[in-house]
Ligand code: SF4
């Protein structure tokens with residue numbers, strides 16, 4: 001009786017170890033920071049004309065198949081990003097939809113594609129390192145040869161970006177990789193290259209952030225120059241500045257993203273949810289790390305369990321012909 | 327009294343039905359492997375985890391925590407008197423987990439790469455999914471080793487059993503450690519869902535809540551199965567053992583509720599429990615199902631009444647299942663997306679249960695799993711049974 005009571009206490013203590021370590025304030029995993037040569041895109045909804053040249057260019061550059069969503073399969077009509085569509089231009093329309101970049105009775109275009117997060121959930125959650133973030137450019141890549149198709153990235157991306165192919169026996173995850181295969185040859189991401197107004201602009205993230213600040217600081221209606229293709233390029237056109245909502249989306253969301261957005265309509269109306277600064281990747285890793293740092297807690301628990309289990313099965317094993325189960 | 331094969335015919339109504347469902351499942355799985363997941367399931371990019379993950383894996387492995395719970399009780403807390411329940415519980419767990427693991431292979435898109443998850447160079451330690459995957463794989467292995475004495479008793483010389491018996495404690499210890507790790511991680515899995523998971527479920531207490539509720543479900547499953555098995559095979563009822571076991575269960579249920587509500591209070595979310603519309607209903611219903619068994623098992627009479635005990639067990643199984651279903655599917659908000667399992671998806675999940683039933687029946691009839699009388703006929707736990715008879719006649 002005394003023995004079993006002691007063992008009870010030991011067992012309880014061992015069990016408590018895990019709970020205690022979960023509760024202990026382990027060193028929090030901070031948000032990751034912008035890589036030194038981070039590149040990205042700045043999409044300015046107010047100068048997008050909705051021509052979808054980027055959607056077509058993306059198809060060609062990444063070899064994706066067209067999607068038909070109308071009765072007559074005449075036009076490529078992707079409704080959203082999907083297992084076959086890496087980027088789309090969507091339309092926001094409200095009321096009479098008369099005025100561009102206006103929330104009420106207005107309309108606006110919005111681009112959807114991977115945000116290339118500074119602290120990406122997809123990279124943190126992928127069990128087999130199929131999602132990786134380049135240490136210099138910060139481009140978030142996907143390697144199908146590594147992927148097991150568990151779709152945890154699909155479930156965890158705060159922006160709903162990775163798309164799994166449910167219609168094939170050999171599926172992949174589809175998402176924008178910033179045309180890294182073109183950048184190797186010194187080319188731009190296809191969408192930025194073809195955009196006729198520079199609404200999708202490629203460049204170093206720091207420069208893109210400055211450009212976004214510049215535009216937002218200008219008084220609405222004032223004519224200004226907009227670069228095409230890359231930030232600060234000589235290929236420019238002039239246009240009156242629209243009325244921006246006072247926020248550059250992607251500067252702080254989830255610890256920042258390398259794709260930035262400017263718009264005249266609140267972002268949540270355009271399908272970009274309001275998100276806090278601390279990344280979910282950091283939060284989950286802090287919690288998991290609190291339990292598993294150095295495997296100390298599991299090893300301690302195992303040691304305790306070994307001791308107790310050995311003691312409580314010893315008599316069984318010593319019995320002739322017994323096997324610890326009898 | 328000893329642990330021995332039950333014997334009896336293998337072809338019965340139950341096994342034939344189970345076999346038909348198994349064949350049906352095999353066909354659907356084949357179809358899925360040829361035409362892709364979308365051909366059989368309603369999974370989509372808003373709800374990438376569906377019935378197979380939520381039921382077969384997340385709920386299924388919690389159902390299969392009976393082996394974990396009994397090992398904890400018998401070998402860690404040294405409650406040797408529950409020994410008779412260990413092997414049947416272990417068997418059910420072994421099947422539950424193994425099939426949960428197998429169903430993952432059906433579910434993952436690039437299954438031929440599955441081995442990456444336990445291979446250095448691929449395995450990503452920051453991923454909770456890695457922890458869950460690797461840990462469950464290992465635990466399946468450990469359980470099959472823990473169960474080998476049953477095979478050895480039937481086919482091998484006693485010597486080999488003795489050798490294994492000497493190291494068995496290592497596997498028993500692992501058999502308690504591993505589920506502690508992955509059952510809590512199944513909760514942590516949801517943390518990256520962030521704002522998409524309703525705040526009533528999204529909390530840092532997900533790991534302990536998942537762990538404790540898995541234990542409740544595991545013990546409940548032991549009660550559930552012991553009752554069914556004693557009925558189906560007219561074996562002695564294990565009711566007196568179960569009655570004592572239920573005291574531990576009540577303790578766990580209280581701990582769960584304290585943590586759940588205490589957590590909400592600390593996080594300042596108590597009001598949400600009542601003003602979140604349909605989700606409040608789900609939340610309160612969940613909690614009611616957790617609370618009801620505490621009430622049912624609060625009196626000695628309740629604990630000793632097999633029917634009450636059975637109802638309490640069913641409540642707990644439903645409670646834990648609903649908690650998992652809500653957390654993984656119903657309380658996650660994916661605007662513009664809908665998910666309801668397809669017929670094919672449901673039939674596969676049913677098929678997996680059928681395989682479990684089939685295998686369980688074959689195993690208990692052919693291998694020493696359950697306690698039987700020395701002559702092979704049913705036996706009464708003499709004194710205790712008399713007690714029981716007295717109490718149930720009141
Ligand atoms: S937007 Fe989603 S897919 Fe793209 S980097 Fe961020 S977490 Fe990954």
Ligand code: SF4
Nearest residue numbers: 126147148150151153
């Ligand atoms: S689906 Fe592939 S890329 Fe996404 S988390 Fe799973 S293994 Fe990683």
